[in-house]
Amino acid sequence: MRLxxxxxxxxxxxxxxxxxxxHAERIGVDSVWSVEEYGPDAVSVLGYLAARxxxxxxxxxxxxxxxxTPAATAMTAMTLDMLSGGRFRLGLGLSVPWIVEGWxxxxxxxxxxxxxxxxxxxxxxxxxxxxxxxxxxxxxxxxRGPGSSGQARPVRSEMAPxxxxxxxxxxxxxxxxxxxxxxxxxxxxxxxYAPEHETNLTRPLDEGLARAGRTPADVKICPILYVARAxxxxxxxxALRPLFAHLVGxxxxxxxxxxxxxxxxxxxxxxxxxxxxxxxxxxxxxAVAAVPDTLLDETTLLGPLPASVDRILAWKDxxxxxxxxxxxxxxxxxxxxxxx
Numbered sequence: 001m002r003l004x005x006x007x008x009x010x011x012x013x014x015x016x017x018x019x020x021x022x023h024a025e026r027i028g029v030d031s032v033w034s035v036e037e038y039g040p041d042a043v044s045v046l047g048y049l050a051a052r053x054x055x056x057x058x059x060x061x062x063x064x065x066x067x068x069t070p071a072a073t074a075m076t077a078m079t080l081d082m083l084s085g086g087r088f089r090l091g092l093g094l095s096v097p098w099i100v101e102g103w104x105x106x107x108x109x110x111x112x113x114x115x116x117x118x119x120x121x122x123x124x125x126x127x128x129x130x131x132x133x134x135x136x137x138x139x140x141x142x143x144r145g146p147g148s149s150g151q152a153r154p155v156r157s158e159m160a161p162x163x164x165x166x167x168x169x170x171x172x173x174x175x176x177x178x179x180x181x182x183x184x185x186x187x188x189x190x191x192x193y194a195p196e197h198e199t200n201l202t203r204p205l206d207e208g209l210a211r212a213g214r215t216p217a218d219v220k221i222c223p224i225l226y227v228a229r230a231x232x233x234x235x236x237x238x239a240l241r242p243l244f245a246h247l248v249g250x251x252x253x254x255x256x257x258x259x260x261x262x263x264x265x266x267x268x269x270x271x272x273x274x275x276x277x278x279x280x281x282x283x284x285x286x287a288v289a290a291v292p293d294t295l296l297d298e299t300t301l302l303g304p305l306p307a308s309v310d311r312i313l314a315w316k317d318x319x320x321x322x323x324x325x326x327x328x329x330x331x332x333x334x335x336x337x338x339x340x
Contacts, residue, residue, distance in 0.1 A: 001316050002030035003337050004324035006061060006224050011040030014048060020328050021049055024056060027337050031057035033091065033224070033324055036064055038103045042091075043076055050084035058084050061189050061224060061324070062093035062171040066106040070118050070139060071132070074125035078161045086162050091189050092119065093171030097255045112176055114138050119168060119184055127164050131156045169222065173258035175204040182208025182219055187321070192247075192259060193223035194298035195318040197266040202319060220321035227327035228302040236302025237293055244296060245288045249275035268295055301325065301332070308332060309339050316340070 005024045007017060021032050032049065036042035042060040049058060058080065063073060073092070081088040094100070094115055097108040117136040125132050131154035134141040142152035169187035172178045181188045182205040193201055202221070209216060228239040247259040249272070263272040271292050278287035301308040315323055325336065 001318075001320055001340055002322045003333070003340055004031040004033055004059075004222065004322045005029055005333065006033045006324050006326040007035055007045065008326070008328070009035050009037055009039055014045070016328075017045065018049075018052060020330060020333075021053065021056070023330050024333055025053050027334055029056060029333060029337055030322055031059055031089065031324070033059040033061035035061055035326075036067075037095075038099055041067075043080070046080055046088070047083055050080060050087070053084075053087075055087075057087045057089055059089035059169065060091040061169070062091040064095045064099070064104070065092055065115065065118050066095065066100045066104040066108075070121035071125055071141075073118075074122045074157070075159075077122065077166050078126055078157070078159055081166050082159075082162045089167045089169060089187070090122070091169040091171060091187075092122075093189070094177075096252075098252055110138060112180055115170065115177065115180060116184065119170075123165070123168065125157060126161050126166055128157050128159075128161060129164075130154075169220075173262060174256070175261075177258075178204040179208035179211075181205060182210075182214065183212040184208075185219055187220040187222055189324075190221060190223040192262040192266070192299050193221070193320070194266065195315055195320075196298055198318055200265050201262070216319065221319050222322040222324055223320060224324045224326055226300045227308070227325050227329065227332065228300065229305065229308065229327075229329055229332060230303055233297075233303035233307055236300075236307075237296045240296055240300055240302060241288045241291045244291045245275055245279065245284070248272050248291070249279040249287055251276060251280065263295065266295070266298070268292055271295070301327075305332060305335055309335050312336050312339050 024032060034042040034045050042063050046058045077090045094111050100106050100108040117139050121134050121139055132141055133154040167186040169189050170181040170185040171189040172181045173191045226240055228236040230236040248263050250257055260272050271290060274290050275287045301311055
């Protein structure tokens with residue numbers, strides 16, 4: 001198992017980001033992953049880091065599909081791969097309805113079809129074996145819909161890619177998207193993953209693998225873990241409870257909470273329903289208190305450094321390829337890398 005580092009969502013100044021990335025590279029951390037919601041984009045910082053690093057792999061976790069056309073994503077992927085000397089990993093995800101429609105102004109419809117067609121177009125554009133033409137349910141290249149000039153023809157990238165195929169990862173939580181990951185992706189950026197529940201959590205992935213005639217070795221499992229270092233395990237748990245109460249209990253109009261579904265698949269349905277009901281009643285403090293200790297212990301790293309290292313060792317016998325830590329703690333990175 002390998003170790004990865006995830007950058008934060010807040011768009012911190014590069015003088016705060018660069019030292020931990022350089023340190024991660026020095027101690028042998030496998031990869032660094034930029035993140036993207038509705039603040040900093042996942043691309044720009046990797047272009048900078050490509051010039052300041054030499055070995056560490058650079059990934060997006062994730063570039064939001066609604067934010068860019070498939071061709072724009074292919075252009076970006078080829079450019080970052082060139083700048084980094086073939087170290088780029090393209091992580092894609094659809095995001096959630098309130099970001100897709102509220103921030104990007106795009107419809108959140110036919111999500112599985114959209115992901116499948118998007119990934120297919122990106123791969124064809126990067127491969128550059130022929131002019132890019134695509135006749136999908138959602139995407140058509142050349143465009144022939146309302147407002148079309150009718151004069152476009154298929155285009156092939158002017159840029160010869162460094163590699164004809166760039167590793168494509170999908171950020172997936174719900175069972176349908178996890179199954180699709182098994183069918184088409186090179187890696188799975190997983191949320192709320194735990195070795196104790198691996199059989200249940202990977203069942204949709206294995207169904208997708210089987211449909212496509214693939215094996216588990218074809219998809220690298222890469223969970224992103226929240227981290228809360230503290231003097232005691234209890235203090236670490238308390239630091240993460242509000243976040244997990246929101247993840248599990250939030251309910252949006254017309255949207256399914258896939259984190260809630262994952263918690264249920266892990267055996268926490270009763271508590272998950274309690275958290276949801278308490279939040280709906282405006283009892284936020286009670287909802288936070290209802291987050292189970294074991295859910296936090298299984299899906300995060302928390303507490304004193306020795307406790308986190310012990311927990312990392314429990315992951316070594318799992319199917320996980322890369323354990324990605326959302327943190328900036330250099331001492332923890334060193335201890336985790338040494339343990340692996």
